[in-house]
Every structure is written in structure tokens, then in C-alpha cells.
Amino acid sequence: MPGIRRRGFLAVATGAVGAGALALTGCTGDSGEPGASAEGDGKPRRGGRLRAAFAGGGAGETLDPHLSNLFADVARAKALFDKLADYGPDLSARPRLATSWEPDAGLTRWKVTLREAMFHDGRPVTAQDVLHSYRRITDPDKAFRAKASLEPLDLAASRALDARTVEFVLKRPTAEFPNVVAAFGAYIVPAGVQDFDKHPVGSGPFRFVSFAPGRSAVFKRNDDYWDGAPYLDELEFVVANEESARINALLGGQIEYAHELNPTTARAHEDRDQVRIVRLRNSAMQSFVMKTDRPPFDDKRVREAFFLIADRKELVDGALSGAGEIGNDLFGKGYEYYAAGLPQREQDIDRAKALLKEAGAEGLEVTLDTSPVAAGFTEAATIFRDQAAKAGVTVKVRTGSKDSYWKDILDSGTLCSYRSGAMPIEAHISQRLLTDSTTNATKWQHKDFDALYQQAQSTRDKEERAAVYERMQRRLHAEGGFLVWGFADWIIGTARNVRGVETKAPANSLDWARFDKVWLA
Structure with a gap:
């Protein structure tokens, strides 16, 4: 029962690091800098312990930054590593351990x-540490997160010019080289270090104290x-897999x-004084x-008809409880290179019917695969089913397993629910829209698009x-x-005394879960 699991979370957190870790004295700053008021005006203050709850990965969790997959893994990794x-x-891409990067004329060598x-x-931190880290990530016998992202690098030919200069040789021209070194999981570790769970050594803003997999890290x-x-x-960092456990622990001090709250929870607490959303x-x-x-969907007229069937506002309001904004059939709204000038597509049932008739697809029946694997998936499927009926399309919703959904829908079926976290538009294209992309769920395979x-x-x-990227997006x-x-929206809850949480940082970006800039008022 949920109540038992909530009590279990609190017991686990206490047992992992001692009862004192959950005492309220841990949340107040000590002798902070003058001028910091209760509402956070004035200068940030130093001191105190912040306790952050994330969904975890159980007893198999690791602090190896190259194995970071869950949000909890990434948040811990960015606290310890750079x-x-x-x-x-x-x-x-923004510089971090690198102060600059300069290409040669052909974009195949970057200093x-x-x-x-x-x-x-x-x-x-030296150039040799950088090369060691990248060679470790690309070990063919390992399954590290950033391996595919580092594929453009020829690490056998790359070299250290001196202690603080690396010359990267690339397999082909790569104008977006900074995206390669900013890739998720591409952390720099000291050469020779292999044990990351007993005493991990990084260059990040926090140093290791203790780690109990599936429980906590200090x-x-x-x-x-x-x-x-x-x-x-x-x-x-404490582990609380259930959203109800995270919000109740936050409300209880x-x-x-509390990471990753759902829209209903946010709405219930947004206008109250107990927590900040x-x-x-x-x-x-x-x-x-x-x-x-x-x-x-091999007929583009049918695809266009489905674009026109969708009432995007109804989907956002119904499936996301309004916690988001409408899309325009392109990835990366607000990101670098996004084709913001394209007209917003609106629902047009009459035009959708005409396109389906033209394509010989009147009375079309199609199965929509979905799953409770992500918030809003099943709700969106039901809403879209009802929207499609207005155009004479019968959508049969089929609910799949949470455990195998992403693998199941990559190659099978014809229509499915899908979600993606933040990444550069260039990375979205290279990973999902090229003929040889390994996660090409739409099976969009066009040699001229690859070119x-x-x-x-x-x-x-x-x-x-940017003009080339816009041309590609116009076609998509x-x-x-x-x-x-x-x-x-990605929704986070904090105690009222927490300051410095960046509000303009999409999940997966630098300032998301960036606790070195947070303080307790």
C-alpha cells in the first residue's frame, strides 16, 4: 500500500546515513552572509544540508558517471564530476572544463x-585525463551512456599537445563538435581510477562522503x-520512487x-505557502x-491528415493537465536552431477528411500503442482516439508493458505514443532521423535528408x-x-527556504539539478 511504501522510504533514508540526517536542523543555514532575508532577498548564504529526493534505481545503483541513465544518476554525477x-x-553547448575550442578549416580537427x-x-585535470575518459567511454566491450555521442571522434589519432591542450581528430567534418563533448554522460574522470562507488574522485562542486545504493548519497x-x-x-540524495513519497516528505520537512512531481500535485500546492513549485x-x-x-503512414497525405486531426490544446490540457505548451510537429521548441517561423498547425477536420479520401484511406482503422511508462501517455491516446473519430478514423488503443515499451515500439506497430527529453536539435536529427540512426522510431529514411x-x-x-537546419525542419x-x-513542463517542488533553483533550465541542461548554486535562506 502507498502508505507503507512512504513509511519505508523515510526509514530507509534514516538508516542509510543516521537519524541526524533527517533532523530539521539539517535544513537551516548557519551564520549566513549578512543581508539574506527569509524570502531570499540579498546575498546568498552559506551553510546547511539540502536533502533532495529522486526516483532511484535500487541496489544496483552506481556512482560511475559513465553509467548515468536515471535522473538520480545524472544529478549525483554532475555534483561530483565535470x-x-x-x-x-x-x-x-557552453564551456565548462574547456575554456575554448577551435576547429581547423575543414572542421576535422578541433583544439x-x-x-x-x-x-x-x-x-x-589534464589532457591525458580527458583522453582516458573518452577512451573508457568508447570501450567496445562496455555500454556507457555517451558512447554513441562520441562516435565522431578518432581517439586513436587524437592527442595531448600539452598538459592543458587536446587536439581531437574527427572522422568527418563536424561543425557541432561542442555538442559531442557536452554529451550526456561524457564526464571527465582521473586516469587510472576504476572504483567509483567506494571513493569516487571527480572535479565537481561536491566531494564524496558516503553512498548506500538504492538509499542515499552524501x-x-x-x-x-x-x-x-x-x-x-x-x-x-535520498531515494523515493513514488511521487507521493517525495511530496509527502517535502510537506513533512x-x-x-522533490524531483519530478506530476501536474495534479503541482496544481494542488502551487498557491499554498507550504512549498514552492x-x-x-x-x-x-x-x-x-x-x-x-x-x-x-507511407503515404504522406495520411501523415498530413493526422497532423490536422490533432487538437493540440486539448491534448496539453487533458493529458498534461495544462502543464506545458502546444507543439508544432517539430522537436526542440525554444532550442537553438528551432524553426520558430513556421506557421502553427491548427486542427482542420475537413481538410483531414479530404486528404484521407484522396489517399484512399476513408474509414481508416489504426492501432495506437501506448503505455503508462510516461505521464500522460494513456490519457493522450484516449483523447486522440476521440479526435480521430471526428475525421472518420477508428483508433484502437493498445496498452503495452511499462518494462519493455520503448524496445517494443522502436520497430513494431504503426502508431505509438512517444516522449523525448531535452537535447540539441542536431542530436535529435542525428540519433532519430537519419537512415542509419539507431533509434529511428519513425523510420524516416531519405538519402537527400541525410545529405x-x-x-x-x-x-x-x-x-x-542554421539555414540548412531550417530547410530540414520545413520538410519534417x-x-x-x-x-x-x-x-x-518538468515540475520540481522545494521547501520555502530553498533559493537559487534555476527556473529557465530544461531537464538535462546544465542548470537543471545544479545544487552548487542553491542555498538555504
Whole structure:
């Protein structure tokens, strides 16, 4: 029962790090800087322990940053480790351990200069550490998160020019090289370190204290951090897999940060004084996938008809409880290179009927695969089923397993529910829309489209490159396989005394779950 599981969470958190970790004294700052008021006006103050609750991965959890898959893994990794670059609010790459990157004329060699930074054991971060980290990630016998993202690098030919300069050799022209080094999971670790669970050593804003897989992790402030010491004395991650456990722990004063709340919970508490609700806009694309290589969606007239069937506002209001904004059949609203100038597509049932008739698809029946694997999926499927009926289309909703859904729908079926977190638009194209993309759920396979992507990657001038990306998006908007109906908010709850949580950072970006800039008022 939910109540038993909630009590279980609190007992686990206490048992992992001692009862004192959950005492209320842990949430107040000590002798903070003058001028900080109860409402957070004035300067940030130092001190205190912040306790953050995330859904976890059980006893098999690890602090190995190259194995980060869950949000909890990534949040812990970014507290302990750094990358050469990371993604800003618009998902463009921002320098981190790298201070600069410069390409040669052909965009096949990039020289990266490292900043002066230290690992937690006092060693400097060097070019050799960078090469070691990337070679570890790309080990063919391992399944590390960033392996596919680092594929453009020829690491056998890449070399350290000196202690703080790396020359990366690439297999082909890659104008978006900064996205490669900012890739999810591309953390820099010290050469020679293999054990990341007993005493992980990184260069991040917090140092390791303790780790109990599936329970908690405790870190302390790194006073020597290159980007400035965190305000918090300590940061504790606790595991609470149920959303109800996270919000109840927050309301009960046992944590100060609850990750991933649902829209109903947010609405219930947004106008109250107990907690703060933080909405990270444009964090998750919500869509339906149409398989473009098989009937009925191998006919672009049918795909256009389905674009016109969708009432996007009704989907956002009904499936997301209004916690998001409508989409326009393109990924990456608000991100760098997004084709914002294209007209917003509106529902047009009469035009949809005409297109279906023209395609010989009157009275069409289609199965929509969905699953409770993600919030809003089953609700959106039901809403779209009813919208399609207005155009004479019978949609049969088929609910699949949460455990195998993503694998099941990659190659099978014809229509399915789909979601994606934030990533650069270029990465979305390369991973999902090229002929040889390994996660090409829409089966969009066009050699001329592949050639446009290569043209963009070979174009040094950014404005000219943006024009190529816009051309690609115009085609996807007209005849692609992603029916993008919305972009969901990512919702976080915090205690009233928590300050510094960035509100313009989509999940997966640099400032999401960035606890070195958070303080307790």
C-alpha cells in the first residue's frame, strides 16, 4: 500500500546515513552572509544540508558517471564530476572544463584548451585525463551512456599537445563538435581510477562522503571548486520512487527538494505557502510516432491528415493537465536552431477528411500503442482516439508493458505514443532521423535528408548552417513522422527556504539539478 511504501522510504533514508540526517536542523543555514532575508532577498548564504529526493534505481545503483541513465544518476554525477561542456537553456553547448575550442578549416580537427581545475585528490585535470575518459567511454566491450555521442571522434589519432591542450581528430567534418563533448554522460574522470562507488574522485562542486545504493548519497562542499565553492555545506540524495513519497516528505520537512512531481500535485500546492513549485518549461517533447515506411503512414497525405486531426490544446490540457505548451510537429521548441517561423498547425477536420479520401484511406482503422511508462501517455491516446473519430478514423488503443515499451515500439506497430527529453536539435536529427540512426522510431529514411545533415555539419558559418537546419525542419513539418502535440513542463517542488533553483533550465541542461548554486535562506 502507498502508505507503507512512504513509511519505508523515510526509514530507509534514516538508516542509510543516521537519524541526524533527517533532523530539521539539517535544513537551516548557519551564520549566513549578512543581508539574506527569509524570502531570499540579498546575498546568498552559506551553510546547511539540502536533502533532495529522486526516483532511484535500487541496489544496483552506481556512482560511475559513465553509467548515468536515471535522473538520480545524472544529478549525483554532475555534483561530483565535470564535462568539457554542457548545455545552456537553449541546448547550445557552453564551456565548462574547456575554456575554448577551435576547429581547423575543414572542421576535422578541433583544439580544446582546458581551464585550471583540480580533482578532489589534488591532482590537476589534464589532457591525458580527458583522453582516458573518452577512451573508457568508447570501450567496445562496455555500454556507457555517451558512447554513441562520441562516435565522431578518432581517439586513436587524437592527442595531448600539452598538459592543458587536446587536439581531437574527427572522422568527418563536424561543425557541432561542442555538442559531442557536452554529451550526456561524457564526464571527465582521473586516469587510472576504476572504483567509483567506494571513493569516487571527480572535479565537481561536491566531494564524496558516503553512498548506500538504492538509499542515499552524501556529499560535502568542495571549497576548491574552479567555478566557486557551493553555498551548501552538504548535499544528500535520498531515494523515493513514488511521487507521493517525495511530496509527502517535502510537506513533512524531511527533504527540501522533490524531483519530478506530476501536474495534479503541482496544481494542488502551487498557491499554498507550504512549498514552492518550480516549472522547467520545454523539458519533454510529447508526440505520436507514425511509421513512415509502412501503410498507412507511407503515404504522406495520411501523415498530413493526422497532423490536422490533432487538437493540440486539448491534448496539453487533458493529458498534461495544462502543464506545458502546444507543439508544432517539430522537436526542440525554444532550442537553438528551432524553426520558430513556421506557421502553427491548427486542427482542420475537413481538410483531414479530404486528404484521407484522396489517399484512399476513408474509414481508416489504426492501432495506437501506448503505455503508462510516461505521464500522460494513456490519457493522450484516449483523447486522440476521440479526435480521430471526428475525421472518420477508428483508433484502437493498445496498452503495452511499462518494462519493455520503448524496445517494443522502436520497430513494431504503426502508431505509438512517444516522449523525448531535452537535447540539441542536431542530436535529435542525428540519433532519430537519419537512415542509419539507431533509434529511428519513425523510420524516416531519405538519402537527400541525410545529405542535408552532412551539409550542415560541414558548414562553418553558423547562419548558413542554421539555414540548412531550417530547410530540414520545413520538410519534417510538412511530411515527417513525428506528430509533436506538446512540450511538457518538468515540475520540481522545494521547501520555502530553498533559493537559487534555476527556473529557465530544461531537464538535462546544465542548470537543471545544479545544487552548487542553491542555498538555504
